[in-house]
Amino acid sequence: MELPSLRDLYDLGAAQQPTWPDASEVDRVVDRLRRNPPLVFAGECDDLKAKLAAVTRGEAFLLQGGDCAETLEGATADNVRAKLRVLLQMAVVLTYAASVPVVKVGRLAGQYAKPRSSDMETREGVTLPAYRGDAVNGYDFTTESRVPDPQRLLDVYNSSAATLNLVRAFVTGGYADLRQVHTWNTDFVRSSPVGKRYERMAGDIDRALTFMKAIGADPEEFHRVDFHSSHEALVLEYEHALTRIDSRTELPYDVSAHFLWIGERTRQLGGAHVELMSRIQNPIGVKLGPTTTPDDAIALAQRLNPLNEPGRLTFITRMGAGRIRTVLPELVEKVTAAGVQVAWVCDPMHGNTFEASSGYKTRRFEDVMEEVQGFFDVHRELGTWPGGLHVELTGDNVTECVGGGESLLEEDLSHRYESVCDPRLNRVQSLELAFLVADMLSQVAEPEL
Numbered sequence: 001m002e003l004p005s006l007r008d009l010y011d012l013g014a015a016q017q018p019t020w021p022d023a024s025e026v027d028r029v030v031d032r033l034r035r036n037p038p039l040v041f042a043g044e045c046d047d048l049k050a051k052l053a054a055v056t057r058g059e060a061f062l063l064q065g066g067d068c069a070e071t072l073e074g075a076t077a078d079n080v081r082a083k084l085r086v087l088l089q090m091a092v093v094l095t096y097a098a099s100v101p102v103v104k105v106g107r108l109a110g111q112y113a114k115p116r117s118s119d120m121e122t123r124e125g126v127t128l129p130a131y132r133g134d135a136v137n138g139y140d141f142t143t144e145s146r147v148p149d150p151q152r153l154l155d156v157y158n159s160s161a162a163t164l165n166l167v168r169a170f171v172t173g174g175y176a177d178l179r180q181v182h183t184w185n186t187d188f189v190r191s192s193p194v195g196k197r198y199e200r201m202a203g204d205i206d207r208a209l210t211f212m213k214a215i216g217a218d219p220e221e222f223h224r225v226d227f228h229s230s231h232e233a234l235v236l237e238y239e240h241a242l243t244r245i246d247s248r249t250e251l252p253y254d255v256s257a258h259f260l261w262i263g264e265r266t267r268q269l270g271g272a273h274v275e276l277m278s279r280i281q282n283p284i285g286v287k288l289g290p291t292t293t294p295d296d297a298i299a300l301a302q303r304l305n306p307l308n309e310p311g312r313l314t315f316i317t318r319m320g321a322g323r324i325r326t327v328l329p330e331l332v333e334k335v336t337a338a339g340v341q342v343a344w345v346c347d348p349m350h351g352n353t354f355e356a357s358s359g360y361k362t363r364r365f366e367d368v369m370e371e372v373q374g375f376f377d378v379h380r381e382l383g384t385w386p387g388g389l390h391v392e393l394t395g396d397n398v399t400e401c402v403g404g405g406e407s408l409l410e411e412d413l414s415h416r417y418e419s420v421c422d423p424r425l426n427r428v429q430s431l432e433l434a435f436l437v438a439d440m441l442s443q444v445a446e447p448e449l
């Protein structure tokens with residue numbers, strides 16, 4: 001199958017692209033990227049698609065999470081381990097409490113490019129191009145740093161390769177062994193109420209594992225987990241250069257990650273991002289904000305998944321706590337009535353951002369939970385499956401979102417605000433979210449008789 005050229009894609013209209021200052025340097029970088037080895041294998045993308053087909057059928061739940069924006073500086077072993085650890089903890093909570101298989105996908109090893117609401121940023125009377133992620137320009141607020149630099153795409157490739165290599169080692173090399181379930185709970189979490197709840201659950205799991213082992217059952221699944229990478233497919237040069245023809249099927253796969261999604265700002269039906277994603281075989285997602293009409297969603301599904309293959313397409317809704325109950329029902333109802341096979345996933349972050357009086361971008365934990373509750377309620381009323389959760393989180397003890405069990409206040413935001421883009425749930429808030437969602441999920445998975 002012929003892929004459209006980059007030029008063809010740009011001719012369709014490409015939103016949110018960097019204005020690279022030197023086209024010939026971009027060409028050189030793209031040429032180098034095209035010769036770099038794939039970061040993931042096509043067969044792994046197929047495996048994830050099969051798992052997402054189970055999500056679509058209501059037999060599994062997707063947990064997708066990580067930073068809003070990864071940074072090159074932040075691609076350290078400690079950081080990657082911390083993110084993986086919190087995702088593993090959340091996954092085990094969801095699996096154990098709701099007895100539903102959890103498909104684990106990180107927003108990592110490639111989540112380096114950001115769409116922005118505004119092209120420019122003004123601080124104290126100085127206006128510069130907005131930061132668009134480490135794939136494009138630097139976060140420092142200086143003229144030099146904000147100039148888009150295509151060499152960064154090579155840095156992103158290398159950093160993604162190193163991150164993925166470490167994640168693969170962790171998940172297959174013993175770190176993700178269920179016997180480690182206690183050690184994922186580090187000290188600062190253990191002392192919190194949610195950490196204590198986790199400890200009790202980990203104790204139950206330990207006893208169950210000891211029993212299983214005693215009766216001679218010790219399956220491979222206890223010792224390793226499947227973990228997949230994902231990011232927003234935003235910078236066309238990068239995604240196009242990493243789209244390759246799979247030797248088994250002779251079909252194109254975007255081998256920069258297992259799962260790619262199209263953002264709320266780049267999902268124009270005739271636009272470049274939808275066109276490129278329509279050509280690849282990976283499982284893909286589309287973010288749907290509150291202005292999405294049922295016709296938009298149905299048209300996107302027809303365009304992106306013309307064969308209506310379960311697992312190929314995930315709709316990630318991000319409506320906001322105040323709108324989910326009014327906007328989501330009609331969307332889900334009409335898309336379902338049209339016979340569209342899709343996994344419905346809730347992003348309770350992007351519709352709930354606001355600016356604190358101190359100027360920090362933040363989110364209320366309570367709004368996040370309210371959106372998730374609305375998502376579950378709407379799906380329960382319609383008899384459809386609430387297929388998963390897409391969250392911005394970190395494994396560290398940051399202070400970026402307010403509320404939660406530790407009652408973080410707006411005054412606390414400055415203590416440890418490290419995100420270069422959107423505010424993330426910290427370790428404790430993430431675990432709290434997992435327990436609350438596990439309660440919701442267990443009610444859907446085991447309806448009262």
Ligand SMILES: O=C[C@H](O)[C@H](O)COP(=O)(O)O
Nearest residue numbers: 068114115116117118421422
């Ligand atoms: O992560 C999502 C977007 O890139 C982000 O919310 C945009 O933020 P902005 O509104 O500050 O540009």
Ligand SMILES: C=C(OP(=O)(O)O)C(=O)O
Nearest residue numbers: 068263264265287318350
């Ligand atoms: C840009 C993002 O979200 P959205 O496209 O939903 O605004 C994101 O997930 O970081």
Ligand SMILES: [Mn+2]
Nearest residue numbers: 068392421422
């Ligand atoms: Mn974000």
